[in-house]
Amino acid sequence: MSRYDAATIEAKWQTAWDEAGLFRAARGESKPKYYVLEMFPYPSGRIHMGHVRNYTMGDVIARHKLATGHAVLHPMGWDAFGMPAENAAMANGGHPKDWTYSNIDQMRAQMKPLGWSLDWSREFATCDPEYYGQQQALFLDMLEKGLVYRKNAVVNWDPVDMTVLANEQVENGRGWRSGAEVERRELTQWFFRISAMAEDLLESLDGLDDWPAKVKLMQANWIGRSRGLEMAFEVIDPPAGHERIEVYTTRPDTLMGASFVAISPDHPLARQLEAGNAEVAAFCAEARRGGTTEEALETGEKLGFDTGLTVKHPLDAGWDLPVWIANFVLMDYGTGAIFGCPAHDPRDLEFARKYELPVTSTFAPAHAEEHQPPEEGGPAYVPPKTEEVRYLRAYAGAEAQTGADAIDAAIAYCESHGIGTGVTRFRLRDWGLSRQRYWGCPIPVVHCEACGTVPEKKENLPVRLPDDVSFDVPGNPLDRHPTWRDVPCPACGKPAKRETDTMDTFVDSSWYFARFTAPRATTPTEAEDIDYWMNVDQYIGGIEHAILHLLYSRYFMRAMNETGHVPASAREPFDALFTQGMVTHAIYQTRRTQDGRIQYHYPEEVELREGRAFLKDGGQEIEIVPSAKMSKSKNNVVDPNAIVQQFGADAARWFVLSDSPPERDVEWTAAGAEAAARHLARVWRIAEEAAEATGEGSKDEDEALMRALHRTIRDVTLGVESFGFNAAIARLYAFTGQLQKSGAGAEARREAARVLAQLMAPMTPHLSEEIWHMLDGKGFVTTAAWPVAQEEWLVEDSVTLPIQINGKRKSEITVPKDMAKDAIEALVLEEPAVQKALDGGSPKKLIVVPGRIVNVVV
RNA sequence: GCCGGUGUGGCGGAAUGGUAGACGCAGCGGAUUCAAAAUCCGCCGCCGCAAGGCAUGCCGGUUCGAGUCCGGCCACCGGUACCA
Numbered sequence: 001m002s003r004y005d006a007a008t009i010e011a012k013w014q015t016a017w018d019e020a021g022l023f024r025a026a027r028g029e030s031k032p033k034y035y036v037l038e039m040f041p042y043p044s045g046r047i048h049m050g051h052v053r054n055y056t057m058g059d060v061i062a063r064h065k066l067a068t069g070h071a072v073l074h075p076m077g078w079d080a081f082g083m084p085a086e087n088a089a090m091a092n093g094g095h096p097k098d099w100t101y102s103n104i105d106q107m108r109a110q111m112k113p114l115g116w117s118l119d120w121s122r123e124f125a126t127c128d129p130e131y132y133g134q135q136q137a138l139f140l141d142m143l144e145k146g147l148v149y150r151k152n153a154v155v156n157w158d159p160v161d162m163t164v165l166a167n168e169q170v171e172n173g174r175g176w177r178s179g180a181e182v183e184r185r186e187l188t189q190w191f192f193r194i195s196a197m198a199e200d201l202l203e204s205l206d207g208l209d210d211w212p213a214k215v216k217l218m219q220a221n222w223i224g225r226s227r228g229l230e231m232a233f234e235v236i237d238p239p240a241g242h243e244r245i246e247v248y249t250t251r252p253d254t255l256m257g258a259s260f261v262a263i264s265p266d267h268p269l270a271r272q273l274e275a276g277n278a279e280v281a282a283f284c285a286e287a288r289r290g291g292t293t294e295e296a297l298e299t300g301e302k303l304g305f306d307t308g309l310t311v312k313h314p315l316d317a318g319w320d321l322p323v324w325i326a327n328f329v330l331m332d333y334g335t336g337a338i339f340g341c342p343a344h345d346p347r348d349l350e351f352a353r354k355y356e357l358p359v360t361s362t363f364a365p366a367h368a369e370e371h372q373p374p375e376e377g378g379p380a381y382v383p384p385k386t387e388e389v390r391y392l393r394a395y396a397g398a399e400a401q402t403g404a405d406a407i408d409a410a411i412a413y414c415e416s417h418g419i420g421t422g423v424t425r426f427r428l429r430d431w432g433l434s435r436q437r438y439w440g441c442p443i444p445v446v447h448c449e450a451c452g453t454v455p456e457k458k459e460n461l462p463v464r465l466p467d468d469v470s471f472d473v474p475g476n477p478l479d480r481h482p483t484w485r486d487v488p489c490p491a492c493g494k495p496a497k498r499e500t501d502t503m504d505t506f507v508d509s510s511w512y513f514a515r516f517t518a519p520r521a522t523t524p525t526e527a528e529d530i531d532y533w534m535n536v537d538q539y540i541g542g543i544e545h546a547i548l549h550l551l552y553s554r555y556f557m558r559a560m561n562e563t564g565h566v567p568a569s570a571r572e573p574f575d576a577l578f579t580q581g582m583v584t585h586a587i588y589q590t591r592r593t594q595d596g597r598i599q600y601h602y603p604e605e606v607e608l609r610e611g612r613a614f615l616k617d618g619g620q621e622i623e624i625v626p627s628a629k630m631s632k633s634k635n636n637v638v639d640p641n642a643i644v645q646q647f648g649a650d651a652a653r654w655f656v657l658s659d660s661p662p663e664r665d666v667e668w669t670a671a672g673a674e675a676a677a678r679h680l681a682r683v684w685r686i687a688e689e690a691a692e693a694t695g696e697g698s699k700d701e702d703e704a705l706m707r708a709l710h711r712t713i714r715d716v717t718l719g720v721e722s723f724g725f726n727a728a729i730a731r732l733y734a735f736t737g738q739l740q741k742s743g744a745g746a747e748a749r750r751e752a753a754r755v756l757a758q759l760m761a762p763m764t765p766h767l768s769e770e771i772w773h774m775l776d777g778k779g780f781v782t783t784a785a786w787p788v789a790q791e792e793w794l795v796e797d798s799v800t801l802p803i804q805i806n807g808k809r810k811s812e813i814t815v816p817k818d819m820a821k822d823a824i825e826a827l828v829l830e831e832p833a834v835q836k837a838l839d840g841g842s843p844k845k846l847i848v849v850p851g852r853i854v855n856v857v858v
Numbered sequence: 859g860c861c862g863g864u865g866u867g868g869c870g871g872a873a874u875g876g877u878a879g880a881c882g883c884a885g886c887g888g889a890u891u892c893a894a895a896a897u898c899c900g901c902c903g904c905c906g907c908a909a910g911g912c913a914u915g916c917c918g919g920u921u922c923g924a925g926u927c928c929g930g931c932c933a934c935c936g937g938u939a940c941c942a
């Protein structure tokens with residue numbers, strides 16, 4: 001009897017798979033193809049358990065598809081542009097490029113020992129000029145088709161560092177380095193015209209049958225189709241050029257409750273007033289303070305300034321409304337102006353109360369009930385649009401009607417009276433892709449004084465990032481790089497300037513899955529390959545990407561279809577989507593007595609006894625915070641390679657799949673990993689015993705083992721195909737126990753062990769190969785045909801029915817599977833527990849659900 | 859704030875509207891051993907001597923029957939358009 005030596009065996013099989021080229025994807029015209037993809041990683045430098053879980057899930061699918069005769073594409077690459085590389089360069093010197101590529105090397109080296117069935121020959125990083133050059137070609141094609149354009153948009157501006165900040169670099173409204181109050185500042189930037197495809201992106205969600213409903217719902221809400229009224233308020237004594245203020249509202253039925261008009265500090269009218277009035281200018285400067293996020297705008301303090309201007313109410317010539325400048329109105333949204341109806345909008349109500357503007361209800365609950373109107377201090381009354389309400393100030397439609405009907409009536413009225421137009425709008429805004437940063441894909445255009453914005457010639461691609469840059473001062477090094485920035489105009493040849501903004505990294509990740517089909521092609525894609533491999537049959541990644549990454553990718557494939565790079569069938573690139581949870585780990589912490597700050601302890605420093613934690617050094621008891629997202633700063637990151645070294649890759653893989661349903665978070669525990677390793681060693685022993693066994697067993701035992709085996713094949717196959725990995729593993733645990741205790745003969749046990757190895761192979765491929773060979777399996781278990789559950793072993797002839805009395809289980813009977821209902825009823829009534837409950841009487845009701853349950857109501 | 863999700867023993871979790879707690883961890887008891895490790899067997903939601911009762915975040919509803927469906931709360935997690 002030998003011990004299972006993971007380190008040696010895992011390395012052996014990884015080499016053998018490599019040499020046989022098992023995972024090199026090849027178009028096999030006679031086979032069905034299967035493209036499985038996990039979201040590619042950002043090369044932070046270390047893999048973490050989240051990666052292990054994500055890639056192991058994909059690997060289970062990929063290996064199962066390999067065993068069911070598919071041509072499998074399972075590639076890997078790097079989402080390699082982005083801010084952390086520049087941050088590292090600023091913090092520690094060095095170059096983002098060196099930092100990134102050395103991280104990639106480290107991570108690849110950490111990933112390989114896990115034995116994932118990846119086709120490494122297709123690997124690329126988005127910061128490879130070969131990749132981003134093709135991305136630039138795509139950009140130029142999109143520019144030509146009118147899918148890209150320039151307009152102004154606001155950014156977070158750090159007035160001390162004189163640089164643009166990302167949202168995550170703004171902490172409580174202040175720049176993370178300078179601590180200065182952030183301002184909103186407008187810049188001219190590039191945009192993808194994604195909003196033009198809003199309708200298609202929304203409607204096509206219906207066809208995504210294998211996407212989680214919650215993701216489709218989130219996307220639908222994000223795209224946000226609304227029907228509303230577009231109208232203008234006429235300005236009384238207007239400044240020149242501002243005779244009308246355009247607004248859009250989804251609640252035209254509340255027009256009779258309007259109390260003010262608010263415009264953005266960046267509205268052209270506000271700009272004009274600002275220029276001639278120091279007080280307005282001061283307010284606008286104040287109003288532009290703070291970050292640009294929706295959250296900051298919604299939760300921040302609402303500030304307003306009365307311009308002194310008034311507008312006419314469109315329904316009542318004698319009614320004037322004041323025009324305010326308000327900090328929560330953004331120029332990027334809609335028209336940059338709104339009308340406020342405080343009675344039916346919490347934000348408007350807050351604003352109205354602060355500045356003592358009138359509050360006028362337009363409707364109230366339809367039926368008498370406790371209702372404190374907002375006029376009398378109650379909250380804004382915002383019932384669902386489907387609810388019927390009573391209109392106090394109706395101008396169209398019935399007095400009592402639903403909000404939705406009232407909106408329709410209001411739009412019809414406004415259209416017939418020339419007040420406004422009913423329009424369908426989308427919340428989705430165009431995708432701003434400009435970033436004022438170095439480490440991204442250069443936007444391949446040149447700005448020429450004579451010719452304007454000129455696309456770079458395709459033969460000059462890639463526009464490479466210059467290497468000679470420094471990060472010792474804030475801002476974009478491309479901006480101050482004379483030889484790179486100053487180039488002749490591609491059109492007229494006169495001196496011109498390159499665009500120094502680079503692309504949002506979401507662009508990089510919006511088509512990498514298409515590039516994997518032909519990663520070395522000298523065009524963005526290759527027709528034969530893209531036609532064969534697309535779509536991604538199964539995409540796997542974090543729920544945090546539910547909206548942006550997935551929506552942008554859907555858009556990008558539409559754009560690439562319209563520019564001739566992918567077939568129409570790839571406009572929806574991901575046939576099936578699965579979103580997995582995070583890997584968490586307990587945090588061990590104490591609070592320092594001196595300053596009250598929290599001190600975090602590494603798991604290695606902690607000893608666990610009876611659910612309590614103590615420091616190994618000194619024995620002091622410390623606090624346990626369970627299930628926190630793994631984070632370097634909290635010292636609760638588990639290093640996968642340490643786990644692999646200690647327990648083996650198979651044990652790590654087995655554990656991350658076993659303990660939690662894949663869509664939920666999984667808590668990493670050392671004990672769990674140990675248990676996984678123990679179980680695998682047990683499987684090994686059982687297989688070895690089976691290999692060495694001799695003699696015959698009883699027919700009953702042989703048959704019992706076969707029944708258990710085929711039920712396991714059925715359940716595990718179902719689990720693997722439906723992301724029920726934890727359930728599949730529970731089933732494998734149970735079957736291992738059955739096999740261990742089985743008195744079946746040598747042949748049956750060998751058969752069972754061989755199939756067990758196959759069923760485990762997607763999760764524990766190395767152990768499975770070893771067992772497979774020990775039991776004289778042919779070739780690799782990895783490519784051996786997946787076992788099929790045979791019907792003859794699955795049939796049951798009797799069934800146990802629980803008996804409930806008034807819904808509580810009291811007893812059970814075992815009956816032939818096809819016993820008639822009335823026969824069961826008769827048997828049930830004879831049961832002692834039932835007799836006792838009836839106490840001589842007869843049941844009020846007797847419910848028999850065949851094959852399921854019996855309920856006696858007394 | 860808004861959108862989406864989650865909540866079940868000491869812990870991770872299982873359960874097409876049909877026996878709540880499968881499977882695993884921890885714990886407890888036993889076998890084996892000179893001893894230990896490893897392994898194997900058994901017990902293990904809470905209260906109760908028991909009969910029995912109570913239990914799926916909280917409150918209410920639908921149903922013969924609710925962890926599961928509906929309504930209202932609470933807590934936590936993800937997203938919120940420049941983190942990836």
